[in-house]
Amino acid sequence: MSELRWHPLLEQWVITATHRQERTFLPPEDYCPLCPTKPGGFPTEVPSESYDLVVFENKFPSLQEDPPPPAVLPTPLSPVEAARGVCEVVLYSPRHHDTLAGMPLARIRNLTRVWKDRYLELGRRPFVRYVLIFENKGEAVGVTLHHPHGQIYAFPFLPPVVERELSASRRYHETHGGCLFCASLAEELSDGRRVVLEGESFVAYLPFFARYPFETYLAPKRHLASMADLSGADLDDLAAVLKGLLVKFDALFDLSFPYIMVVHQAPTDGEEHPGAHLHFEFYPPLRSAKKLKYLAGCEAGGGNFINDTLAEESAAELRRVGPASLEALLAAERAAVAPEEPEP
Amino acid sequence: MAEHEGQGFSKRVVKLPDGRYLIYYEFGPSPAPAEAPAEKLKGPDRPEEA
Numbered sequence: 001m002s003e004l005r006w007h008p009l010l011e012q013w014v015i016t017a018t019h020r021q022e023r024t025f026l027p028p029e030d031y032c033p034l035c036p037t038k039p040g041g042f043p044t045e046v047p048s049e050s051y052d053l054v055v056f057e058n059k060f061p062s063l064q065e066d067p068p069p070p071a072v073l074p075t076p077l078s079p080v081e082a083a084r085g086v087c088e089v090v091l092y093s094p095r096h097h098d099t100l101a102g103m104p105l106a107r108i109r110n111l112t113r114v115w116k117d118r119y120l121e122l123g124r125r126p127f128v129r130y131v132l133i134f135e136n137k138g139e140a141v142g143v144t145l146h147h148p149h150g151q152i153y154a155f156p157f158l159p160p161v162v163e164r165e166l167s168a169s170r171r172y173h174e175t176h177g178g179c180l181f182c183a184s185l186a187e188e189l190s191d192g193r194r195v196v197l198e199g200e201s202f203v204a205y206l207p208f209f210a211r212y213p214f215e216t217y218l219a220p221k222r223h224l225a226s227m228a229d230l231s232g233a234d235l236d237d238l239a240a241v242l243k244g245l246l247v248k249f250d251a252l253f254d255l256s257f258p259y260i261m262v263v264h265q266a267p268t269d270g271e272e273h274p275g276a277h278l279h280f281e282f283y284p285p286l287r288s289a290k291k292l293k294y295l296a297g298c299e300a301g302g303g304n305f306i307n308d309t310l311a312e313e314s315a316a317e318l319r320r321v322g323p324a325s326l327e328a329l330l331a332a333e334r335a336a337v338a339p340e341e342p343e344p
Numbered sequence: 345m346a347e348h349e350g351q352g353f354s355k356r357v358v359k360l361p362d363g364r365y366l367i368y369y370e371f372g373p374s375p376a377p378a379e380a381p382a383e384k385l386k387g388p389d390r391p392e393e394a
Binding site: 117 | 351352353355358360362364365366367368369370371
């Protein structure tokens with residue numbers, strides 16, 4: 001059962017999806033539903049002995065293209081709607097123990113093509129107003145399946161955080177006639193203290209206003225509204241800077257670094273959004289190797305983040321570890337050109 | 345199997361027994377080449393039977 005319930009105090013939709021209580025939760029490795037189906041083995045989500053990259057509709061979706069009608073009646077203060085949309089799972093690799101940081105760059109380049117294709121394909125569906133690409137990595141952020149994968153939600157409305165961001169961008173555009181994100185990014189590049197890794201098209205940096213100790217943005221340096229605007233060279237550069245950043249994350253505390261990764265980009269609602277600027281946002285929950293940043297009273301109840309660190313110092317820590325530059329990362333990739341071996 | 349010229353991949357859409365779609369994205373053995381600027385595909389993905 002799923003439906004959209006309106007929250008009149010915050011003016012946003014809440015998705016109820018009670019069937020998700022039954023979803024697979026941290027299964028044994030031998031019963032991973034996202035691995036290829038082995039001959040004679042139990043049938044996984046993917047009916048093939050191997051695959052390159054796979055996208056499929058989530059078995060436990062929050063939003064469905066043909067949703068059931070709401071189970072409750074609306075009131076004037078509490079509208080209810082069917083939870084229409086699409087929830088997809090993106091399998092990055094057939095190898096159970098892969099992570100984005102550890103994959104060959106070629107595979108991440110391929111993934112960027114899949115993201116772009118899904119943005120275009122889902123965005124064409126008339127009821128889809130926003131395509132949200134994201135990844136939850138690590139049990140610290142609630143992951144229930146360890147196999148390397150991300151997700152895509154195609155919403156029938158603009159998610160509230162995105163809407164708020166676009167609203168600020170619209171006001172800036174009306175007042176100053178330019179892109180707020182571009183202006184903010186220009187300040188970051190000029191200052192430089194929070195820049196972590198820079199490529200030809202993309203740059204990774206901790207924003208001045210970082211809310212988490214290692215909150216990081218990854219964005220194109222010129223104004224590009226969405227994945228659809230990225231050329232092949234842009235996608236290659238995105239893949240390289242993304243990998244470089246994730247290698248740095250893992251090197252920071254010498255562990256597989258948990259994070260939430262979310263892609264913000266132009267809505268697909270057919271309206272003009274001159275302030276929409278593609279960017280990836282990373283919310284890592286760790287503030288040290290063994291300490292989590294919790295969203296407690298002030299954050300969850302008040303909406304105000306308290307960051308126990310300075311973005312300038314966190315950026316310096318990230319610059320010190322992992323590849324020193326994009327050139328160093330690419331050189332290491334060239335040195336490790338061995339083809340991927342299947343896992344035993 | 346739909347080839348996506350210039351994008352470096354082909355994709356095959358199948359329908360799972362419970363009606364959901366699943367798409368295999370298949371890339372060549374070498375890294376994906378740089379591609380032409382974005383262009384919208386011509387129609388929705390059409391599933392084949394699994």
